[in-house]
Amino acid sequence: MTWEAGVRWRGGGSLVRGFAAALAVVCAVLALPPAAAAAEEDEVAGIIVVGVPGLAWTDIDEAVTPNLWGMAGSGASASMSVRTIGSWTCPEAGWLSLGAGERAGGAAPRDAQCAAQSQLQAPVEDGGGWSVDGWDALVEANESFNYGARLGSLADAVAAMAAAERTAAIEAEAAGEPVVEPDPGACVAGIGDGAALAAADTEGRISFWAPELASLGEAMAACDVVVVDPGVIVGDTADAAPDTSTDYDQLGEDDIGVGTDEPSADVDAGEIEPEPDAVRKRAAAVADAAVGEVEAALPDDWRLLVAGVSDASAPSALHPVLYSGAGVEPGELTSATTGRDGYVQLVDLTATALGAVGAEVPATVAGAPIQVLPDADHTSASAVARGIDETAASQAVISVSFVFYSVLSAIGVIAVAAAVWLLCGSDRYRGLARTVCLAVAAMPVAGVAAGIPHWWRAEHPQLAFWGIIAAGMAVLTVAASLPWTRHGARPVLVIAGAAALLIAVDQVSGATWPLHTPMGYTAQAGARFTGLGNYAFSVFAAAVILLVAFLPWKGRARVWGPVLIGVCAVVIVGAPNLGRDMGGTLTLVAAGILCCLKLWGRKLSLGALALAGGIAFAVFAIGGFLDYLRPQEDQTHLGRFVGSVLDGTAANILIRKADAAIGTIGRPLTWVSLAALIGAIVIWRKRAPIRSNEVAAAAVGLSAVAVLGAVVNDSGIAVTGFTTALGFGLLAVAVGPRTERAEPATPDPVAAAPTSKN
Template sequence: MTSGAGVRVPWGGSWVRGFAAVLAVVCAALALPPAAVAAEEDEVAGIIVFGVPGLAWTDIDASVTPHLWAMAGSGASASMSVRTIGSWTCPEAGWLSLGAGERAGGAAPRDAQCAAQSQLPAPVEDGSGWSVGGWDAIVEANESFNYGARLGSFADAVAEMALQQQAAAVEAETAGEPVVEPDPGACVAGIGDGAALAAADTEGRISFWAPELAALGDAMAACDVVIVDPGVVIGDTADEAPDTGTDYDQLGEDDIGVGTDEPSGEIDTGEIEPEADAVRARAAAAADAAVGEVEAALPEDWRLLVAGVADASAPSALHPVLYSGAGVEVGELTSATTGRDGYVQLVDLTATALASVGAEVPATVAGAAVTVLPDENRTSGDAVAQGIDETAASQSVIDVSFIFYSVLSGLGVIGVVAAVWLLCGDDRYRGLARTVCLAVASIPVAGVAAGIPHWWRADNPVLAFWALIAAGVAVLTVAASVPWMRRGARATLLVAGVCAALIAVDQVSGATWPLHTPMGYTAQAGARFTGLGNYAFSVFAAAVILLVAFLPWRGRARVWGPIAIGVCAVVIVGAPTLGRDMGGTLTLVAAGILCCLKLWGRKLSLGALALAGGIALGVFAIGGFLDYLRPQEDQTHLGRFVGSVLDGTAMNILIRKADAALGTIGRPLTWISLAALIGAIIIWRKRGPIRSDRVAAAAIGLSTVAVLGAVVNDSGIAVTGFTTALGFGLLAVAVGPRTERAQPATPDSVATAPTSGN
């Protein structure tokens, strides 16, 4: 077959063999293991998990909390996301999530001050032991949340270890081999009301429970795992806290579930952010004193894990995790669930405690055992300063996110109008329209680049962020507007190339930039600490499509050039060591194939659509299955999703993601998406069918990213909005004003003809 540019595209056996080789390369890249992170393997006699709801890095002070301060320097530490159900986690939900090893919610109503979920009832004693009152209601509430949390997984996993030890002893005795006596302490004990929720098994029963820390010795004698709630919630005085009558769920902050991508920008954090006061300092000192008691009673072969297991009120924040005891070196903590040094999640505490005592981490536990990254030079001051900085960065992103999305959407609508004028209007104001298109397309690119400098450390972080955005937009717009760049698709290639290069370099170098901008996720959201988020994916995919369509390919490069770019892009998006984006992988493969087929002059029949969909699903399935074959702690979202398909829980994930995607409709980026649809209809009516293979390829590829990406990703309409923000205006700039009336168009005319009206 001959393409529209006169290049013969080999559709025969050689093309099939070449494509099979390319597919093999992609699948192999998607199956590469992530960067090696050694799991915590050393077993100890026991571990104490000490939870303090509301504990923040700013509470750890050498004079107010000397024991916590010393732990920060003598052990390992990290900042922890406590995200469970909703945009902030109250104590009841935090303790339940610790016991489930999965995101769980409380049965009590959740208000902004966590008043109801901080009032935890004591367990009930029935003569044969203790049990959590109202356990059935808690289980029922979590079934409605649809996160698949199996409450009590923590205690059941330890009990299962005891059963396995007993079975091994019986088998050894039968075989006449030396018998290893089962560990009599294979259970989970709880001290305090909150700890009862975490220590309960799936039936709501607790092996050992006591109300006061005085029973710590008895608890350690009874069980190898002890969970302690000192009865302290580190919050603020009522007159400095937000109102307790408003459930901010009604304001739409429940944007992020597991793997969801919509930052919770709707909460006015400026109004509800509490300031530290004497009440908070006294609570922190009381918790510190309890930590001192535990340290004094801690045997040499035990470990202590202190963590801020929940928020005390809205908004959420990162909380400290301090880990010390037998075999724990000084340094940072990390986990496979975050893939980033210095960050862990609440569910990782469950897996860590299980691994410490030799219990197997069940599939129902979403976390992974933490790993210590040794740093003998790390001091208490270093650890606390780093934690405060990470918390400030995360909070600063939330402070600017909603405004950023609103501004992008508002200016994006103007950009769509400018694109329509550029393509369909008269010569008047076309130069201005072109400039507006370039400026709007530069906003998300500047948003990615804004993560390079540490803008949150400025005296006025919000002002510093917007100054970076303005500077980035100005530089890109001016660079794309110089006379030499006004010919054909040069300006489009410049902006798209800068966008794709920035994101590719970021992914290869560790994916640090979007984490601290609205183009990524805040660390406290717990959705994705590394890899490629849906927003960054949207603009990256749009940029790749534009590069494939408008680069001046010649000869056989018109075939293999787009394939090479597509393979590299898919690897960046989907590889476990890089993007880790399963929805993005599916979307980009399908969009890239359709774009290339049209670029090569193929008609997009139902067969072509089936081919694109089949190949995309094939890459997704093969890469996912190979990822699933790796150890559970090394699996990415792709492998875990395959596991959920095999164990029958995938439907819960799909329903939750679909619900999250539908929930994005009506948010700021909806309006730019709607404007793009209207603008496309107007352009079609004014200019008629697309006459160039390049333009058609770009339009089809961008449309596939915008539509399919919104369907398969839980960011929903936001994917369409970001794709429009970058792609709509740049496509209009590449096409330029209509010139068909002067001379017939050729497939390559958009890449060679000068743009008039500029």
């Protein structure tokens, strides 16, 4: 009996032990803590959060906004995603998210200019305090968003701290122990209409509210957390300006004054050139003056947090966060929710305010306290320049993404047709079909590599991006077509190996490249700042499956080689310090096991499917539970999902992800996925069943990634599309055209008979 047959018939126990060992290794790695965070900061007497809707990095200027400019250098800073409900966030939703510590939406319609959600109403006074008018409508609106936002979590968490202090004081007095007086300022105050939404508790009531900054001292005396809305939206339209009676676009920059509605007497308004930035500059100057007033009143033991808490209109952008005050050194900011230096999220501000005054961050708050990374070389100029560059990068990615997906889908359909021709057509044009398959498979790989050069800094960013994509496709296609790489499965190993290696190196080195390409998530989307996004995962998983199936394994390496590659791949996808991809871990484990079983000649019975599903779920469950046991601020979204299962809120997450996955149907990558299904049917009917274990392993593994990945990830059909773009054509190249073996000619008995000689 051959060794392969021995593996097939007698190696069941060995395989089970191998899978068990692999499972142990994977779970041990998933249990490792994430990257070390900065040391926890000390508590302070209080914190003021100033929210400026629409504030962008480009608004911070040494001349126009001197207070913000100085704060950017003297404190710590970061770029912030304000993503809540939808692709841009209007002021009402931003203020509510700040109070909830979770993505929340407004009750008013979300239009492109944020007109409806910018008309905020002042709270009403009811004798015993203030309450938000229409609070029930806001709560009802957010119940339909499936994010589980609990409006008022900020105020409730501070109140819970006060209640705990009172309880501790009563218990200490009863026990005859020294009594620590509860903090009389354990509440949240609001100044301005928007701040009322953030300072309200879950019932819509506010401990202290005032309409103007003149009451700042009184607010600080009453509460340890003060939220300030300067009453200005930094936007580009006259509707967003504080003074809507003046058409600032028709005035010169020198003629903009607070409270004026006429140009200066010595200037002819009819001859003034329009100044498109006039509205923004005046609004930013008003916000800067408010920040200066707050800084002047800030005690030495308080902190100040200034942030652009929302967009002013569509499209969305990154917004600045500036942090200063007691104990805050110059440098960058980060948080556990982003895992990336220089980036935070809107929901992190809620946790930061709570952490600053010593309140516990409740489970309803999705953010984590922002942490300071001191930098001796940090200056105002460097902070603003970095923020502008980060914003430009994310916006440049958005500008090319839809075209990238559309082009990939279109040429992907062509590649599917080329693959069908290569396997089932005539000899004519097979060379061209093979080249098309290789080139299209190289496109998503080139998409990942495009993040290495800073293409968004070019004079024409879109041209630079497409130049990189074209060059990457050309290089990989040529590399897979050289005389020593073009035969058999070698072209597949070249392109799949490049894809897997590129993504693995990126993950180990900090997961930077896909962030600045359509293969990842832009920072302003707030979906994934680090780790492995669903698009890059699809390419990585498809590449790993092809490598496992077509590497020329010999002897026992045919078992342990694929297992070793699989373990390394799952660690890259799921480890807290690396991919952090919950759905990807589940998908790759199951797909990898099914691929290996076919490679080893086993039939995919119900038992085999149960084995793959069981091991995948075990890795997912054990890794998630170990992550959940970490402190909340150190958990990845895998551990937080386990927490949502335990507290009963997981259904909201699953419904939201299912809605997102269903919503991808009909988008560009749908068509290449549909073409792949049709192409597979045509090939199956014309080509006859698969006879090679290697080809069967690749086909099963790729199908599992495409189908299971689409089901468990919120990117839905996009996972199938990217898997198809890389894997379908490469699989066709590996199989190659079928050549019919010529049957030996049957000798003619008459012709073969000896002739008689006369």
